[in-house]
Amino acid sequence: MRRQAPVRTTRPTSRDVAAAADVSVATVSYVMNGRTDRRIPDITRDRVLEAAHKLGYVPDRSARMLRRRSTEQVCLVIGGFGVPVLDQMAASLHEVGDRHGFGLITMVVNSPSSARRGIDRLRERVADGVVLAGGLHHVGAAGLDDLVSADIPMMVLSNSAPADGFDVYREPETDAVRDAVDHLVRTGRRSIAYLGHEREVAEFHAGRPVDSDRFAGFVDALESHGLPVRPDLVVPGADGRAEGYRAAAAVLGLPEPPDAIISASSRAAVSAIWAARDLGLTVPSDVAVVGAGTIPEAQVTRPTLSTMGPDDGADFSDAAEMLFDRILHPRHGDWREISRPWTFTARGST
Amino acid sequence: MRRQAPVRTTRPTSRDVAAAADVSVATVSYVMNGRTDRRIPDITRDRVLEAAHKLGYVPDRSARMLRRRSTEQVCLVIGGFGVPVLDQMAASLHEVGDRHGFGLITMVVNSPSSARRGIDRLRERVADGVVLAGGLHHVGAAGLDDLVSADIPMMVLSNSAPADGFDVYREPETDAVRDAVDHLVRTGRRSIAYLGHEREVAEFHAGRPVDSDRFAGFVDALESHGLPVRPDLVVPGADGRAEGYRAAAAVLGLPEPPDAIISASSRAAVSAIWAARDLGLTVPSDVAVVGAGTIPEAQVTRPTLSTMGPDDGADFSDAAEMLFDRILHPRHGDWREISRPWTFTARGST
DNA sequence: CTGTTAGCGCATTCAC
DNA sequence: GTGAATGCGCTAACAG
Numbered sequence: 001m002r003r004q005a006p007v008r009t010t011r012p013t014s015r016d017v018a019a020a021a022d023v024s025v026a027t028v029s030y031v032m033n034g035r036t037d038r039r040i041p042d043i044t045r046d047r048v049l050e051a052a053h054k055l056g057y058v059p060d061r062s063a064r065m066l067r068r069r070s071t072e073q074v075c076l077v078i079g080g081f082g083v084p085v086l087d088q089m090a091a092s093l094h095e096v097g098d099r100h101g102f103g104l105i106t107m108v109v110n111s112p113s114s115a116r117r118g119i120d121r122l123r124e125r126v127a128d129g130v131v132l133a134g135g136l137h138h139v140g141a142a143g144l145d146d147l148v149s150a151d152i153p154m155m156v157l158s159n160s161a162p163a164d165g166f167d168v169y170r171e172p173e174t175d176a177v178r179d180a181v182d183h184l185v186r187t188g189r190r191s192i193a194y195l196g197h198e199r200e201v202a203e204f205h206a207g208r209p210v211d212s213d214r215f216a217g218f219v220d221a222l223e224s225h226g227l228p229v230r231p232d233l234v235v236p237g238a239d240g241r242a243e244g245y246r247a248a249a250a251v252l253g254l255p256e257p258p259d260a261i262i263s264a265s266s267r268a269a270v271s272a273i274w275a276a277r278d279l280g281l282t283v284p285s286d287v288a289v290v291g292a293g294t295i296p297e298a299q300v301t302r303p304t305l306s307t308m309g310p311d312d313g314a315d316f317s318d319a320a321e322m323l324f325d326r327i328l329h330p331r332h333g334d335w336r337e338i339s340r341p342w343t344f345t346a347r348g349s350t
Numbered sequence: 351m352r353r354q355a356p357v358r359t360t361r362p363t364s365r366d367v368a369a370a371a372d373v374s375v376a377t378v379s380y381v382m383n384g385r386t387d388r389r390i391p392d393i394t395r396d397r398v399l400e401a402a403h404k405l406g407y408v409p410d411r412s413a414r415m416l417r418r419r420s421t422e423q424v425c426l427v428i429g430g431f432g433v434p435v436l437d438q439m440a441a442s443l444h445e446v447g448d449r450h451g452f453g454l455i456t457m458v459v460n461s462p463s464s465a466r467r468g469i470d471r472l473r474e475r476v477a478d479g480v481v482l483a484g485g486l487h488h489v490g491a492a493g494l495d496d497l498v499s500a501d502i503p504m505m506v507l508s509n510s511a512p513a514d515g516f517d518v519y520r521e522p523e524t525d526a527v528r529d530a531v532d533h534l535v536r537t538g539r540r541s542i543a544y545l546g547h548e549r550e551v552a553e554f555h556a557g558r559p560v561d562s563d564r565f566a567g568f569v570d571a572l573e574s575h576g577l578p579v580r581p582d583l584v585v586p587g588a589d590g591r592a593e594g595y596r597a598a599a600a601v602l603g604l605p606e607p608p609d610a611i612i613s614a615s616s617r618a619a620v621s622a623i624w625a626a627r628d629l630g631l632t633v634p635s636d637v638a639v640v641g642a643g644t645i646p647e648a649q650v651t652r653p654t655l656s657t658m659g660p661d662d663g664a665d666f667s668d669a670a671e672m673l674f675d676r677i678l679h680p681r682h683g684d685w686r687e688i689s690r691p692w693t694f695t696a697r698g699s700t
Numbered sequence: 701c702t703g704t705t706a707g708c709g710c711a712t713t714c715a716c
Numbered sequence: 717g718t719g720a721a722t723g724c725g726c727t728a729a730c731a732g
Contacts, residue, residue, distance in 0.1 A: 413709035
């Protein structure tokens with residue numbers, strides 16, 4: 001049974017409802033928005049509601065946006081999908097956004113050109129607030145300035161960006177990495193491999209400064225123990241499970257394999273445990289493994305996975321709340337920081 | 351160095367640009383939209399562009415939306431985050447959306463009330479098109495009707511919903527499941543466990559009809575081999591890695607453990623392999639494992655993971671293209687279906 | 701308590 | 717080739 005094509009009459013507007021309920025458009029607006037500062041008698045209210053329902057009236061967001069000069073949407077900028085921590089961020093934004101009647105739009109920034117497009121779109125005011133959780137590198141300082149000068153409330157996830165023009169969310173990882181390395185050295189490890197993200201590793205091997213709290217902490221900690229940073233043990237592989245497996249298998253197959261692996265993502269760390277076991281190695285006696293980030297899986301692997309991460313797991317409601325606070329109560333200056341230092345938790349894999 | 355708070359002068363409008371360039375707002379509009387049907391001399395064009403740049407003019411989307419009666423955004427409705435296949439969908443939508451100048455908004459539907467809110471918001475025309483990839487159960491038939499009567503182009507991912515009022519994307523899994531079961535039985539398996547999604551399993555145990563192609567195929571295949579469906583081997587655990595591990599460990603610890611496990615997600619299947627190994631079992635000789643869905647990891651596990659899935663992996667550009675086709679060339683009736691039947695690929699784990 | 705009015709910023713007729 | 721005028725649908729002043 002094929003459904004009838006709707007009779008393409010134009011959809012009803014507030015004027016139509018006003019006419020049907022025999023009130024003014026203003027009253028319709030007040031009723032539809034449930035405004036309590038306007039005293040509308042229940043009789044009138046019901047008449048409007050009934051007319052709206054009968055006509056199938058639904059307010060038009062575009063018009064509301066234009067008039068209110070607010071979109072009631074926030075934008076989450078990420079570098080790509082499949083990263084657990086960003087799923088958490090998105091979930092938190094959805095959750096607190098719902099409470100405020102806000103929707104979420106996502107934007108993927110994985111190249112300079114997509115960064116340019118994204119910034120332009122943001123400047124067109126598609127959203128009342130932004131969480132910059134990825135692609136920061138492609139956005140760059142100039143892009144950040146564009147966003148700041150567009151005067152749009154923003155929260156940036158970064159350990160290095162100054163809180164100037166926006167709020168920032170930091171997860172200082174240095175101490176956790178140092179603790180992890182200390183722990184590994186104390187238990188007799190001498191050659192520690194680093195499974196990093198593409199960027200980190202590329203910059204390191206190119207001899208450029210590496211903008212990574214985590215990697216810097218790793219290098220510092222090694223040096224403070226008088227241990228060398230072996231370039232052949234700094235490899236990419238943290239960006240996915242398959243990548244992690246291959247990278248771990250590769251370093252463990254080296255003539256002088258590491259006796260410990262620190263991975264910049266916990267999901268790659270899990271893969272590293274697999275790889276070790278598949279090579280006939282025992283974790284942790286032959287090789288220790290440490291992951292970065294909180295994933296539930298860490299508790300069910302054998303051995304359980306030692307991790308570095310924020311104490312209270314991955315929940316970003318505080319970041320979301322802060323963004324909405326700034327959207328709802330705009331003020332300039334007074335930029336805030338949230339800091340959630342990571343700690344090292346030794347479990348079975350070390 | 352603290353950045354100056356911007357002088358909160360109102361942002362420039364096309365009128366301001368027109369004045370600065372000494373042209374009319376119409377000309378500004380034509381230039382900004384790069385319209386080729388209007389012949390604008392380069393001199394004029396450059397003057398407008400220069401004025402726009404100097405004033406920092408950026409067109410306002412809300413106004414454009416209202417006037418054009420289109421938002422140039424599509425909406426992806428999902429049931430939650432962390433599902434690889436949805437990441438693929440989001441990536442595809444972003445990709446082809448970018449080509450058409452469209453943005454993406456996401457919506458999480460994980461309860462009847464969030465479904466209601468989502469539908470209402472969609473009816474407010476926050477997006478020109480919708481991909482319903484999750485939460486379909488909470489939306490329900492009535493919700494679908496609301497969306498259809500709102501006359502908004504839509505693509506629904508479902509194996510059961512009729513293509514009536516919207517396009518549908520199907521992934522028939524029955525044949526693949528049958529092939530998997532056939533393969534398992536042929537290689538001597540007699541008790542096959544099913545790691546399912548929460549809903550599937552709950553409905554099964556409640557004795558209600560299970561709206562799952564995959565599960566139905568599983569039951570049919572077992573029966574055609576004269577094998578019973580053991581209720582104690584139909585367990586939830588496909589919704590996550592940790593869940594999968596626990597569920598697999600539990601069934602494998604049963605007095606009469608299964609000799610094969612079919613998991614409704616490949617990531618839980620990977621966990622099942624872990625669990626088996628941790629219990630001292632060998633895969634596949636002691637227990638075979640099959641996963642549903644394409645993940646790169648399947649190739650690096652030991653043994654490699656036998657999976658059921660679409661032949662060409664997880665790519666939804668065809669779905670995205672179809673949605674945009676309907677948005678850009680609206681027509682009623684003629685609802686289309688894309689079907690990507692799953693096949694079974696035997697690898698090391700069977 | 702409710703109606704009238706005036707835009708929000710833009711894209712699009714229709715004159716010239 | 718360009719400009720003046722109109723209105724998308726709604727909300728917020730301001731009257732009454």
